[in-house]
Amino acid sequence: MKMRALKALAFDAFGTLFDVHSVEEACEAVFPGHGAELGRRWRQKQLEYTWLRSLMGRYASFEQVTDEALRYAAASLGLELSSESRARLLQAYRALQPFPEVSEVLHQLAATYTLVVLSNGTAVQLHTLLRRSGLDGYMTRVLSADEVGIFKPHPRVYALAEEALQLPRGEIGFVSANGWDVAGAAAYGYWTFRVNRQQMPEELLGFPAAAVGTSLTELVRVLQT
């Protein structure tokens, strides 16, 4: 597929537009010495629960899953989670900052492409994050897995972008920091770009990214060539 055929770009939110590193800092503030490991386990369990609930056919909102994952992660480290600490840590997810290049990159891309967000987060979560960081003006639509009651990488979630944009899937690019999310979107038929900031190995799910870069700035470069 030629990239010049793309008319729209759909962006994942957590870890792609928004830096989840501050969540680890909040974990460290609440549980000194355990921040990195608690943050890692929390994120891992959050993803697991989205996949497991989706497979079980027992959807719950990303907020609920995030809360349950935090409680599991704390328990797995033997940490006593007070209701105050729990509220404080969940609040960290509502106050995420975008990566430094995001605003400028979206500004450039918006001149050529229709931009949308396509995320596991709920519409309320996503709108709040976009508004707080001044990115809401760039996004034509905010698409949430919550609308279809199942999480990524189920094809029904990726279909939301095709439906909302009223474009054939070959004209849509999907951008995510998560290799498995890229695989899901590529399996669906989108052109894909992986922001691989930590230079993790490629996920072996049969659907590698069409292009990879270490920041969203490289996405602009890739789309111009």
Next chain:
Amino acid sequence: MKMRALKALAFDAFGTLFDVHSVEEACEAVFPGHGAELGRRWRQKQLEYTWLRSLMGRYASFEQVTDEALRYAAASLGLELSSESRARLLQAYRALQPFPEVSEVLHQLAATYTLVVLSNGTAVQLHTLLRRSGLDGYMTRVLSADEVGIFKPHPRVYALAEEALQLPRGEIGFVSANGWDVAGAAAYGYWTFRVNRQQMPEELLGFPAAAVGTSLTELVRVLQT
């Protein structure tokens, strides 16, 4: 549900009947100093890939997923995996030993219940393991996710036991070491027992085990009360 209503028991295989600890030992033999971490990442990625491929609708056999997960796990640790090492580590999965109490427990339970295996592993993998460890005589049926082309915890996998046993689901008990597997079976409607050997926290997926013990010996005790 009264437990005396149970007529059959379905057992998960990996980590439940068969001890996967020897895989870690094989990892340590091949990559000294990295065995525990490689084993942990391999197992984690193996599960992830079963869930992700199932959600994507891109099933591949448990053997293939296990191989791909190994390659990812080794790469994530910066370990060079030769084809010889790869073959040796995959072989470790074919040579798993049952936990020490398994044979005696199955012997006792077989007097009262119809016993089956219900696993993500392929029929060939499972039959090989059962035969090598002399447990095949206790199992009426070996049921594999491979038959339905999707992995646990999708309800279609748990349905295999109900169909094979020709019993209402309320008369079937399901036994697993994995909290998420127990959640999937409980959501489907089976009575559940979790063998929680490492005393991990309960998974927060809305479907806790009906009973929990630290070995299968406790399952016998629970069923007798």
